[in-house]
Amino acid sequence: MAETVELSRVGVLLREWRRRRRVSQLDLALAADTSARHVSYVETGRARPSRSMVLRWCEALEVPLRERNALLLAADYAPAYRESGLDDTALTAARAALEAMLSAHEPYPAVVVDRHWNVVTGNRAMGVLMNGIPEHLTRPPNVYRLVLHPEGLSTHLANARQVYDLFLERLTDQANATGDPVLRALLDEVAGYPIPDDPEGADYPPSPFEVPLRIRTPAGELSMFSVMATFGAPADVTLSELAIELFYPLDEFTTRALRALA
Secondary structure (H helix, E strand, O other): OHHHHHHHHHHHHHHHHHHHOOOOHHHHHHHOOOOHHHHHHHHOOOOOOOHHHHHHHHHHHOOOHHHHHHHHHHOOOOOOOEOOOOOOHHHHHHHHHHHHHHHHHOOOOEEEEOOOOEEEEEOHHHHHHHOOOOHHHEOOEEHHHHHHOOOOHHHHEOOHHHHHHHHHHHHHHHHHHHOOHHHHHHHHHHHOOOOOOOOOOOOOOOOOOOOOEEEEEOOEEEEEEEEEEEOOOOOEHHHHOOEEEEEEEOOHHHHHHHHHHO
């Protein structure tokens, strides 16, 4: 009976990920070089997949490393991916790379976030974005709360409604794609914030970016866009969940202002 419960659990997880990715049993079987019957048998608890098969399915479904470990455990196998602390010796090189990127990016803002958009660290130039944000929003700091909370950065954004809509769409997509309950709770929270209003008749110059950050500061309105970077082919859960967001000036005025503030 215990074995049946375990097999049923891995089957339920596999089915959830397949439906989340909108992949049929046949499509998954073809991608993983197996049969649709085997996929069906595992999902209904009538067969136990091999360790390598679980990993092949995870690869085909683009399952995050943390959840790959969960699927392996559900099938009664040991996790395949280590989860290190960011301060662990094993991540010394990765930590040094993050620090180098943050430092080299100044005087422009840059921030490292985890998969729940909690701020891990940032460079000194992030002060431009954090200026005036109340302390209760920084314990611990979360990008979505910092930007969308009615006491956060949104009060200084000239295009607050555009940013709100973009952030909600991005978070909704991520929560649906991962099924992460923490992201779902965060989405429910920020979706309950008051919807900001942009000034009527705002006329912005043409931009290659649909929604840049337009921040009102004592130095004038700063316009920035961002680039997200992640580690290539990580084999550690912690590294796979880290991303660095690099902000760049969108115009010459913002370039001069950020350099002057450095």
